[in-house]
Amino acid sequence: MHRWTRLEDVPAELGPTVATLGNFDGVHQGHRAVLETVTDLARERGLASVAVTFDPHPVAVLHPERAPQEIASLEHRLDLLEEAGLDGVVVIEFTAEYARLSPEDFVVETFVDGLRAEVVVVGQDTRFGLHNSGDVGTMRTLGELHGFDVVVQDTAGGLDGGLRTWSSTVLRQALADGDMATANAILDRPHRVSGEVVHGHHRGRELGYPTANLAFDAVGMVPADGVYAGWLERPDLPDDHPDRRLPAAISVGTNPTFDDVEQRTVEAYVLDRLDLDLYGEVVWVDFVQRLRGNVRFDSLDELMAQMASDVDRSRDLLQQG
Template sequence: MLRWNTLEEVPSGYGPSVVTLGNFDGVHRGHRALLSTVTDEAQARGVRAVAVTFDPPPLAVLHPERAKVQIAGLEHRLELMAGTDLDAVLVLEFTRELAAMTPEEFVHDVFVEALGATAVVLGTDSRFGVHNSGDINTMRELGQNYRFDVVEMAVVGQATSGLRNWSSTHLRQLLAAGEVDEAADILARPHRVSGEVVHGHHRGREFGFPTANLGPDMTGLIPADGVYAGWLERLDLPRGDPERRLPSAISVGTNPTFDDVPVRLLEAHVLDRTDLDLYHEQVGVDFVARLRGNVRFESVEELLTQIGRDVDASRSILLG
């Protein structure tokens, strides 16, 4: 999959193509259904399949006070999108200048001139152009003017989720409640937070449970405080390396047993391993199941006993 970061990087004369537009935050099942429609349409027409997205997300520029942490960081989103049959993704820097473009200016410059769109796939509730003034009906009108077809995608849901739509909003609610197993059902994979392993208090190593602590620049929405079973993936190692993906017990929160942890931390203990040196490695932490909420223990001994139980529970869930 090709990646372009500006319109100027798109090769001259690129196209024809089927194009879609969105933030794709989380690249959940709803997004995948839309992208599948894009690639199916492109294959049926014998043209290319392209997605257009933004970085940073529009809300971070227009209303930073309302902006939210992305469910998945940009690089993780692009990695997931590369797992589809898309031919290319255009990542546009969202600026106030871009936000001021009318719907027609945006469609003409991006979809028509740069990407040679013969069809546009758009969700029912999609908005684009200055003040979000463009919608699916606007796109249909522009399609008539510029001779491209418009395929409308309705909100996608599933019976097992009570017909709740596969949406980023619903995902945020689940993660805020620590319901990472239900979130995984919508994502079609475990939820991930990525970042660089940094030095912490080294308290876990002293207690016999060394942890990989993610730094403050981690990407991805951190779920509710608590203890989880999951996987630590060492992103710098090649795929297929047996040391790349490791079963872990994960802690999120301020650790209420100790008073010197004023900020939320994300730390992962790799099961049955005390020999790893992960400092400065890029890792992804995948959340599989929530074991419990955070508890303040009266003694270190009580804490260590519970950590042992958490490790055993994680091993049972992850390794059977």
């Protein structure tokens, strides 16, 4: 998949396209419904399939006080867009100046001149242009004016029998609640946080459960405090390496039993492994299921007993999955 950072970088030889746009934060099932329509139409018409996305998130530029937490890193989003089968993605730097484009100027610059789109596929809640004043009706009108077809894809999904949608808003709330069943259903995969492994207090090692502590600038929305079953993946290793993807018990929070942790941390204990040295390595931590919330224990013996139980439950859950 080609990755461009400016529309001017898209080569003329790419030819006409089937295109779409969106933040694609998380690349969840609603997004993938749109992307599947894009790739199917491109295949049918013999055209290139291209998505336009933005970095940083538009709300982070226009209303930083209301900026949503990033569900997935840009790199992860691009990898997921590539897995969806696109031929190319344009990552446009979103600026205050860019936000002042009228809906028509945005469409002409992006889809007419930039991508020579014959078809533009949008979700039913797509907004674009100055003050988000462009919508699906606007896109249809502009398509008729500038000579491209518009296809509107239903992205509602079927959570709770259709009562909740496949949306980034619902997804963020599920993560904030530690509701991994809902979050992972929307994503159709385990939610991921990635970061460099750094030194912590080494308390886990002293207790017999050495953990990989992620740096505070780890990327991906960290779910609610608690203990989770999940996986630690080492992307620098080959896909077929036996230590590439490892089962883990994951702790999120400030560790209330001790008083020397002020910031929330993400730390993963790889089940039954005491031999790993992961310091300085960038890893992926995938959250499968929340086991419990955080508890302050009155003694180390109580904490140790609970940790042993958490590890056993994690092992059972991951073996089942």
